[in-house]
Amino acid sequence: MNQTAQLLKKRKDTILEKWIENQLTDESLREDLITNDDLRRQSEELLNGILTAVEKGNYTDIYSGEFEQVTDILSDISVTRARQGFTPRETTTYVLSLKQALTDVLEQELRDQPEILYKEMLQITKLLDSLSIYTFETYLRGREEVILRQTDEINEISTPVIRVWDGILALPIIGTLDSSRTQIVMENLLQEIVNTGSNIAILDISGVPAVDSLVAQHLIKTVSATRLMGAECIISGIRAEIAQTIVHLGIDLSNIKTKASLASALQLAFSMLALEVKKKNVGTQTKLIR
């Protein structure tokens, strides 16, 4: 065990107190997000980890085996904090405030040996810098995971396949169609066609803000794939602007059935399936009852 590690271990309680104190006096402390007890428990765990890790004198390589526990705790803390809504500054400050506590204690202990103090301080600073960088990285990763999950959820929610009638599926598309979303739309639609044995699928694009040649190409692809499966596809919800852009872009939709509204598409689907929807003659019935 090297000297500094021994020294720090001896003064562990003081360091912890100082650290907690530093955190509590910091304005960026988020009492609304984490309780003081939790903070203390977290900090103690982390400090213990760090002190055990530096016992062998390794202050530089935080990816080595003895730091495994520390990095685990840190990534846990930063990922949770990313989800809870801490800012990056608050998360990094958490680790950096430990540096203050550690160096304070070292200064007290080694006041009469300035050369050693300088060396040890440098080591500790280096170690905590790499730990705070690590925290920041994992914080970012946590944030990215949140964003990815939300993207997935939006994709999932915005492309539902609805069974509007026996043998008729409707697929309201909301938001811009890009390649990855088209893929999801197509897969969902085709799978649903297989599951329900539907003959007709209505693609409603009234929720699509703009149609460019790429989106049109994606639509044509979806229609072709549906046809290959043995079902028919109707595109509905073509607004005036969309019709204009399609014609101006010179996109040929002539061999695809298109309708202005979902209602008229449904009507076309009924007639293709030779179904008839009739209004009940309510008037005569009530008369009869009276």
Added chain:
Amino acid sequence: MDRIPILKMGPFLLVTIQVDLYDRLALSLENDLITMVSNTGARGVLIDISAVNIVDSFMGRILGNIASMSRIMDAETVVVGMQPAVAITLVELGLTLQGVHTALNVEKGMDLLYDKTDLLTTQQQEENEEELDDYND
């Protein structure tokens, strides 16, 4: 060598592909099928590919070829049971199988064939005969 069986079902030929088609098998299928069409004078060909998981441009072309060859011999071609993944792959490859009819399953494919060839199913024939009998009575 493997061979894909071709079954005669009334005026139609039924082919169910249960293995992944490699090129030589696809070619021999094309050959056998066209010979069968000409020998039996079939009016329609139904190809079930519901068990096919992998498709390449070659197989897409073979299917297209079978359809065009059958058409000039007065037989319609219906491909049924295509898996979603296969459909997406074909579209991505730019093969939309023009001139090939498609249906969701064998049952719907058969209906489509009867529809396209203006032939009557046995059930319809019976109904017609009954009507005719009623009319004669």
